[in-house]
Amino acid sequence: MAAIKLDELENAAILVDDGEGSAKALVARDSGMIHLLNDEYMDEEAPVPGDMGDTEAGGNYVSVPAASELGLGRALMQRFAGSHLPGDRERVQEIFARQDPYDRFSKLLEERGELDAWYRFRESETRAALIRWCEQHGLQLDG
Numbered sequence: 001m002a003a004i005k006l007d008e009l010e011n012a013a014i015l016v017d018d019g020e021g022s023a024k025a026l027v028a029r030d031s032g033m034i035h036l037l038n039d040e041y042m043d044e045e046a047p048v049p050g051d052m053g054d055t056e057a058g059g060n061y062v063s064v065p066a067a068s069e070l071g072l073g074r075a076l077m078q079r080f081a082g083s084h085l086p087g088d089r090e091r092v093q094e095i096f097a098r099q100d101p102y103d104r105f106s107k108l109l110e111e112r113g114e115l116d117a118w119y120r121f122r123e124s125e126t127r128a129a130l131i132r133w134c135e136q137h138g139l140q141l142d143g
Helices: 006-018 074-084 086-096 102-111 115-136
Strands: 003-005 023-028 034-038 061-063 140-142
Touching: 003 006, 006 023, 006 034, 006 115, 006 140, 074 086, 074 102, 074 115, 086 102, 102 115, 115 140
Parallel strands: 003 140
Antiparallel strands: 023 034, 023 061
């Protein structure tokens, strides 16, 4: 079984999340290649596999879940804010009540001197979530 690159798997999960149902990503168990399927984007390095129907348990392809299903994205930002920004509870709630909180959240972290801590937290939590997912599906993670 080939290993899957951590950063590629994370990007695939984010793409699926951002696609809101229109994007899909599959991991090929035999090669570790991630196939990105989207109406607007086609990965030339990982073209659509001909045997895509093989996504059942034990099949060659595993569907990559959305980042939100792994507890990443918005949920991860909220967990970080709860533990690192307890004095900013109302401001954080206001940020997350809006459609796209990412820029506002980054600005708050920068104001509070927590941006580096956020990057370390996000990297650690993302890695842990992806490792758990790979283990659940019998996949090997590289890097």
